[in-house]
Amino acid sequence: MAEKLVIIDTDCGIDDAQAIMMALTAPHFQILGITCVFGNTTVENVCQNVLKVLSVCEREEIPVFRGSAVPLVGISSSGDHFGGDGLGDVIKDKDPQWEDKISMEHAVNAMIRLVSENQNQISLVALGPLTNLALAVRLDPCFPQKLKELYIMGGNMEGIGNVSLCAEFNFAMDPESAYVVLEDFLCPTYIASLEYSCRNSLPWEFFEELMNQDAPAARFMKTIxxxxxxYSKEAMKKRRDVHFGPGFVSYDSYAMAACVDGSVVTESIQCPVHVELQGSISRGMMVLDRTNKLKKSHCVYVMSKCDTTKLSQLLMESLRQPRNKQPEK
Structure with a gap:
C-alpha cells in the first residue's frame, strides 16, 4: 500500500487518543504533524494529552502544534464527556516541561505550510471543532484545493444531537467554523457523523476485550x-442508548478508520450539506440536502454503513503499542 501523508487535527479526549493510536499503527501512514484545538478540554490540556499519547506509544518524534483556544465567534466552552482534562481526570504525573515539547509554530500556520509543501498529497483528519481548518482557509483561500482529501468526525444526519437537541458536539462547539469548512473546502470530503458512529457501535464485550490486552497502550486506555x-454501560442507558440502543462507540475512530482503510465504509450518502447557524434549537446541526434544493455544486460523502469487523481489527491493533521494542539482552 502506498504511503499516505497525514495531518491529524484534534481536541484530544479519550476517543481522539484511540484514533491517534490507530493512526500510529497504520503501516502506510506518515504523520507529518498533530495540530491541537480546544473542544473536549482547553487547548493547553489538548497539547499535553497528545504528548502523553505519543509518549505512551514511543512516537515522540511527531511534531505537535498548539492551535485555536476559542471558536471563531462567541464564548469558548469545553465538554465534559471525558472529564475536565479530556483524559478522564486520572493522570497524576503531569509533565511540567510540556510547553518545551510543543512547536513554536502556530497550528494553523503549520497546517498551511505542510499542505503547501506537499500539494495534493495530504489527508487531513479532523477530530474536533473545525476552528483551525476555518482559519486556514481564511488565511490561504487555496488551502482546500491543495489537500488530497478531508476526513471529519462531526455533524449529524438526522438532527439527533448529543450536546444540544439537534447538534453534534464538534459542530456545536464552533458552528461558524463547521459552516465555513463545509462551504469552502471543495476537496473530497468524508464525514463520520454522530449517527454513523452510534448506529455502527460495537458490543460492550468487545470493549472489555479491547481494554484488557497486555500492552502499554491498552493499559493506558483502560486507565483513562x-x-x-x-465509557460506562450503565450511564449510557439514559443517554446514547435512548436513540441508538446499547453499544461501545469510539467516535473519532470511525473517521480515522475510514482514512486508514476506505473499505471499512461500506455505504455512503453523496450529497451537498449545510450547517445551520440561526436556529434557536437547531444551531450547529448539519443538514443533508439529498434533493439539492440549495443548488450547491459540491457534494460530500456522508458515511452510513460500516464493516464493524474491520473496525474491530483496527481498534484491537491500535492498542498493541509501542512497536519495535528491542528485547532485553
Missing part, C-alpha cells in the same frame, strides 16, 4: 476510561 461516565 476507568472512571469516565462516557
Amino acid at each position: 476510561t476507568s472512571k469516565c461516565w462516557a
Whole structure:
C-alpha cells in the first residue's frame, strides 16, 4: 500500500487518543504533524494529552502544534464527556516541561505550510471543532484545493444531537467554523457523523476485550476510561442508548478508520450539506440536502454503513503499542 501523508487535527479526549493510536499503527501512514484545538478540554490540556499519547506509544518524534483556544465567534466552552482534562481526570504525573515539547509554530500556520509543501498529497483528519481548518482557509483561500482529501468526525444526519437537541458536539462547539469548512473546502470530503458512529457501535464485550490486552497502550486506555461516565454501560442507558440502543462507540475512530482503510465504509450518502447557524434549537446541526434544493455544486460523502469487523481489527491493533521494542539482552 502506498504511503499516505497525514495531518491529524484534534481536541484530544479519550476517543481522539484511540484514533491517534490507530493512526500510529497504520503501516502506510506518515504523520507529518498533530495540530491541537480546544473542544473536549482547553487547548493547553489538548497539547499535553497528545504528548502523553505519543509518549505512551514511543512516537515522540511527531511534531505537535498548539492551535485555536476559542471558536471563531462567541464564548469558548469545553465538554465534559471525558472529564475536565479530556483524559478522564486520572493522570497524576503531569509533565511540567510540556510547553518545551510543543512547536513554536502556530497550528494553523503549520497546517498551511505542510499542505503547501506537499500539494495534493495530504489527508487531513479532523477530530474536533473545525476552528483551525476555518482559519486556514481564511488565511490561504487555496488551502482546500491543495489537500488530497478531508476526513471529519462531526455533524449529524438526522438532527439527533448529543450536546444540544439537534447538534453534534464538534459542530456545536464552533458552528461558524463547521459552516465555513463545509462551504469552502471543495476537496473530497468524508464525514463520520454522530449517527454513523452510534448506529455502527460495537458490543460492550468487545470493549472489555479491547481494554484488557497486555500492552502499554491498552493499559493506558483502560486507565483513562476507568472512571469516565462516557465509557460506562450503565450511564449510557439514559443517554446514547435512548436513540441508538446499547453499544461501545469510539467516535473519532470511525473517521480515522475510514482514512486508514476506505473499505471499512461500506455505504455512503453523496450529497451537498449545510450547517445551520440561526436556529434557536437547531444551531450547529448539519443538514443533508439529498434533493439539492440549495443548488450547491459540491457534494460530500456522508458515511452510513460500516464493516464493524474491520473496525474491530483496527481498534484491537491500535492498542498493541509501542512497536519495535528491542528485547532485553
